Amino acid sequence: MNVQGLRTAVLTMVLFAAAPAAAIAQNRMPPIPADKMTAAQKKALAEFVAARGQPTGPWIALLRSPDLMTRTRALSDYLRYTSTLPPRLSEFVILMTARQWTQPYVWNSHYQLAVEGGLNPEIAKAVVDRRRPERMAEDEEILYDFCMELHRDQVVSDATYARAVSKFGEQGVVDTISITGYYTLISMIVNTVRTPLPAGAKPAFPPLAR
Numbered sequence: 666m667n668v669q670g671l672r673t674a675v676l677t678m679v680l681f682a683a684a685p686a687a688a689i690a691q692n693r694m695p696p697i698p699a700d701k702m703t704a705a706q707k708k709a710l711a712e713f714v715a716a717r718g719q720p721t722g723p724w725i726a727l728l729r730s731p732d733l734m735t736r737t738r739a740l741s742d743y744l745r746y747t748s749t750l751p752p753r754l755s756e757f758v759i760l761m762t763a764r765q766w767t768q769p770y771v772w773n774s775h776y777q778l779a780v781e782g783g784l785n786p787e788i789a790k791a792v793v794d795r796r797r798p799e800r801m802a803e804d805e806e807i808l809y810d811f812c813m814e815l816h817r818d819q820v821v822s823d824a825t826y827a828r829a830v831s832k833f834g835e836q837g838v839v840d841t842i843s844i845t846g847y848y849t850l851i852s853m854i855v856n857t858v859r860t861p862l863p864a865g866a867k868p869a870f871p872p873l874a875r
Contacts, residue, residue: 694726694858705731713738722770723851726858737850744847748840749833752782754808758844760784761809764792765816766852769868770860776869793870807832812845 697706709731713720716738720728727734748755756779763771772793780786788805791798801809811829814821821829829838854860862868 692859692861694729694860696725697728702728703731709734716742721863722774722860723854726854726860740843740847744840744844748844749837750840750844752778753784754804755840755844756782757784757788757805758808758812758841759848760789760792761812761816762845762848763852764795764870766849766856767870767873768852768855769870769872770855770862771848771852772869773862773866804832808841811838811841815842815845 699707702710706728710720710728712735713724724734724738727737745755750758756775759775760772760779763769763775776789779789784805785798785800788798788801798805798809807825807828810825811821814825826838829841833841856873
């Protein structure tokens, strides 16, 4: 094979290898055109826009199941805005869940909220690196141990549970579990439908292999 033929063969192999990757990276559930929406979808969308503005990210996928979208928004409203955990801690739980699921969209959506809520960026950096954060406050340490055990072992030890109840009460423990569960759901949706990051945003960690 001559040089030109070799170059052509190499270029063909590169393009062949890149084509599946590009297809895989495609958003599987982009916004639904207005003329393609059902009456139920239009109603759910109108209610969402009135409450929160235009849907983004996982909400675009959830619109495929309009009743679920509406019910999920009610759960989201409580867990994000009125749970017993202050933003510093609730956003910390969200970040741990996003990292557990290697979900950069969820991380990108909540990192700044966590920092603005008072979470030390070094703690978030340790979560990105899958290290135990240093110099955590007592409540952060309790939540870290609780959430890591729940993610890793699917159970929580008696000692860790007792510390969490002592610090946050039973409602706080249930809220923590529910935040973890809710953002697991959101991460699963976004990972499955391959929701892209907003334009110009850089992932805090490499995405899952596709």
